[in-house]
Amino acid sequence: MMSNRPSSWDLALRRHVFLTLVLVTLVAAAFRFPGLGYPPEEYFDEVYHAKTALEYLEGRPPTEWVHPPTAKLLISAGVAVFGYEPWAWRLASALAGTLLAPVFLLLAWRVAPNERAALLATALLLLDGVYLVQSRVAMTNIFAVLFQILSALLVLRAVVPERLSVVRMVGAGLALGLALSTRWTSLWAWGFLGLVFMAVRSRRVLERSKGRVSTGLREVALAGLAFVAIPAAVYIASYLPWMIQQDRTVLDVVSLQRSIWDYHAQLSATHHYFSHWYTWPWLYRPTWYFWWSGDDTVRGIVALGNPAIWWASVPAVVWALVSGWRTRDPRRLFAGAGFCLLYLPWGVAPRTLNFSHYLFEALPYACLALGMFLDHVWDGRLALAARAYLALAAGLFLLFLPFLTGLPVSQTLWAFRFPWGGGLWTWFPTWI
Numbered sequence: 001m002m003s004n005r006p007s008s009w010d011l012a013l014r015r016h017v018f019l020t021l022v023l024v025t026l027v028a029a030a031f032r033f034p035g036l037g038y039p040p041e042e043y044f045d046e047v048y049h050a051k052t053a054l055e056y057l058e059g060r061p062p063t064e065w066v067h068p069p070t071a072k073l074l075i076s077a078g079v080a081v082f083g084y085e086p087w088a089w090r091l092a093s094a095l096a097g098t099l100l101a102p103v104f105l106l107l108a109w110r111v112a113p114n115e116r117a118a119l120l121a122t123a124l125l126l127l128d129g130v131y132l133v134q135s136r137v138a139m140t141n142i143f144a145v146l147f148q149i150l151s152a153l154l155v156l157r158a159v160v161p162e163r164l165s166v167v168r169m170v171g172a173g174l175a176l177g178l179a180l181s182t183r184w185t186s187l188w189a190w191g192f193l194g195l196v197f198m199a200v201r202s203r204r205v206l207e208r209s210k211g212r213v214s215t216g217l218r219e220v221a222l223a224g225l226a227f228v229a230i231p232a233a234v235y236i237a238s239y240l241p242w243m244i245q246q247d248r249t250v251l252d253v254v255s256l257q258r259s260i261w262d263y264h265a266q267l268s269a270t271h272h273y274f275s276h277w278y279t280w281p282w283l284y285r286p287t288w289y290f291w292w293s294g295d296d297t298v299r300g301i302v303a304l305g306n307p308a309i310w311w312a313s314v315p316a317v318v319w320a321l322v323s324g325w326r327t328r329d330p331r332r333l334f335a336g337a338g339f340c341l342l343y344l345p346w347g348v349a350p351r352t353l354n355f356s357h358y359l360f361e362a363l364p365y366a367c368l369a370l371g372m373f374l375d376h377v378w379d380g381r382l383a384l385a386a387r388a389y390l391a392l393a394a395g396l397f398l399l400f401l402p403f404l405t406g407l408p409v410s411q412t413l414w415a416f417r418f419p420w421g422g423g424l425w426t427w428f429p430t431w432i
Contacts, residue, residue, distance in 0.1 A: 021102045024122060028101035031126075031405075032094040032135045037087035038406050043137070043301070044289035050089040050138040053079055059245045065256065066263045069238045070181040071140035089138045097135020100146045101126060104364055107153040110160075111331050111368055114375065121371025123390070124309055127397040128367075130360045132404050133303045137289065140183050145361055147179035148189040152338070155193045155226075159200040164222050173226035177234025184260070185361060192341040194227055196334065265350035273355060277346035280359040281314050283307060285430050287355045290406060297408040303357040304400060304431070308393040310359070313339070313366035320369035332372060338365030400425060 042050050048064035053076035055062050056069070064072065078091035104125055108118035125131060134142040154175050158168035176193070179186035201219055239253045275285035286304040293299075317339045324332030342362035346354065374386045402409050403425050417423055426432050 020119075021105060024101045024105050024126070025098060028098045028126060028135075029094075031132055031401075032097050035405060035407070036090050036094055036136060037085065038299075039290050039292070039301075040086050042086075042089075044139070044287075046089065046138045049075060049140060050079075050084075053089060053138070054084055056241055056245075061246060062242065066260055067140050067183055068181040068235065068260075069242060070178055071143040071183075073238065073241065074143060075138050090136060093138055093142050094135055096142045096146045097131065100131075100135075100142070100149060103146065103150050103153060104367075107149055107156070107364075108368060108371065110153065110156050111334055112372055112375070113331055116378065117371045117375035119371075120374045120378075120390070121367045124306075124367040124370055124393060125364055127393045128306045128309055128363060129302075129304045129397065129400055129404050130357045130363070133289065133301060134357065134360060136405065137301075141357065141360055144179055144183040144186055145364065147175055147182060148186055148342075148361060149364055151175040151179055151189060151193055155197060158226070159197050164201065164219060166222065169222045169226040170230065173230030174234060176227065177231035180231050181235045181238035184264075185358070188342050188345045189361070190227065190231070192338055194223075195337075195341075197223060197227070267351055267353050269353055271353055271355075274353060275356045277343075277349075277354055277358075280343075280346075280356045281310050283310050283356065283431075285356055287357055293411070296411050298411060298414045299406045299408055300403045301406045302400075302403050302425075302431075303355070304403070305356070305359070305363070306393055306396050306400075308389065308396050309363070309367070309370065312370060312389075313363065316369040316373050317366055319373055332369065335365050335368035335372065338362070339369065 082088035112118040154172035290301040320332040320336035
């Protein structure tokens with residue numbers, strides 16, 4: 001008689017997965033929580049988002065209304081518990097950035113061909129500078145990426161099995177709703193995952209239904225639930241505090257969305273760190289969030305991606321798409337298409353005031369492509385180059401770490417210049 005108890009191999013596998021997730025989470029937390037209270041004042045978009053979080057708590061009209069409320073409501077949780085302190089209004093971002101690491105690893109385990117590729121992809125994401133900076137500032141971006149990656153994970157968990165799971169589709173709908181109610185740019189993730197759903201389920205339905213209409217109707221109903229009904233409900237629910245405090249209705253929420261669109265579509269403001277969307281992967285113009293100098297030291301925070309990762313992102317995505325198409329590998333195609341569909345829409349977006357750190361929403365898919373490429377060459381003729389690349393990415397992360405977290409640097413080191421004019425941290429004139 002067979003036992004339903006898990007085997008020793010199953011238990012060892014579960015323990016391995018659990019410990020790996022815990023380790024990745026601890027590594028992420030180790031870089032996100034120390035020194036979270038510096039700078040000791042609002043900086044960059046914290047002057048809007050942290051302030052708006054406080055206004056939600058005090059029942060005042062929000063200063064920042066051009067993004068949906070979810071991120072600001074989450075930021076307000078830390079303020080509600082610990083007061084309006086710098087580390088408190090950044091606490092939710094640090095938690096979101098920490099949670100993103102294990103969620104991405106779970107997605108990478110599902111997408112990558114093996115565990116090594118998944119771990120390589122996760123290591124690269126953890127070594128990215130923009131990922132770290134956005135995890136330590138009270139802004140909306142890190143929440144959007146967390147919910148987008150969670151949506152991708154839940155959608156894949158739902159669509160790959162032969163029969164579509166109601167519970168998993170509901171979970172995917174909730175995650176999509178949280179992403180959309182954080183930033184409208186999540187619409188691109190929503191569209192990409194909708195295409196993934198249709199591509200996978202259309203084949204499943206054709207294979208299984210054999211002309212039965214009921215099967216197709218069930219799939220359509222669950223798709224409508226996960227991609228329309230639940231996200232819409234979550235989106236409206238995110239405005240409940242605003243509606244209650246300001247005595248507004250759902251019709252007012254709908255009207256506000258037109259105002260949000262008009263704001264972004266008609267935005268004519270300029271900014272010193274503006275950059276065109278097609279320059280982002282090449283790190284042409286990173287954004288300095290904060291700067292301070294005095295007492296023979298400088299401190300700064302710059303949203304600079306890891307050059308080893310960002311400069312390799314487009315080539316890795318091209319490799320994933322071309323090789324994935326030739327070999328009919330859905331894993332590589334998923335990574336390549338995810339990057340393209342979360343990045344290229346910026347070329348037609350009506351908003352004109354853009355910053356290079358906006359590429360961050362597409363970056364996890366570039367890391368998936370890079371992880372799969374490194375795994376592909378890890379044991380071949382390029383084995384040494386693959387290991388050297390990973391070491392280079394780690395070295396660059398450590399090099400820029402002081403200006404990702406605001407650590408003090410001596411004026412002498414900051415003033416050092418190479419013969420071509422670049423500094424240790426400002427390699428090109430456009431990096432200043």
